[in-house]
Amino acid sequence: MAEQRPVLQLRVVMEVDDFEAALAFYRDTLGLDEQLAFEGEGDARVAILDAGRATLELANHAQKDLIDTIETGERQGRGIRLAFEVTDGRGTTRRLEAAGATIIGEPRETPWRSLNSRLESPTGQQITVFEELEDSEERRQREGFGTSDER
Secondary structure (H helix, E strand, O other): OOOOOOOOOOOOOOOOOOHHHHHHHHHHHOOOEEEEEEEEHHHEEEEEEEOOOOOOOOOOHHHHHHHHHHHHOOOOOOOOOEEEEOOOHHHHHHHHHHOOOEEEEEEEEOOOOEEEEEEEOOOOOEEEEEEEOOOHHHHHOOOOOOOOOOO
8 A cells, every 4th residue: 555645735825916817817818727616705715726736846046046047037036936837838928928927038948958938927926837848757867857866
């Protein structure tokens, strides 16, 4: 019997000023499926959107600065950035822009072989849209990649 993992889900909770606009952007334009929604007293509302597999990316300051520079040409402010893996990086970027997102960095290929763009969503959150251009096995064979256990 496999050991039960202690953490089953990563959920990012964003407080938004315009709930309907945020729902339209993330659910309808980006395409995140709505799993559950709740309405409570005092106009309280929440929608839980399925973003597929969740990961927590930990980056030190040097890596964060490198990613900012690659995606936007300059360092961005501190904070949490949401990143969404998509199948069509250029098309998704254009759809999000048409839905009110501001492009901070146009789609560009990164040194780790993904196509990344940086946007600010209508909710004010910086997001990265990325399309993998090689699979993880190919990437793992290149210098500097792998897990800490493999080094």
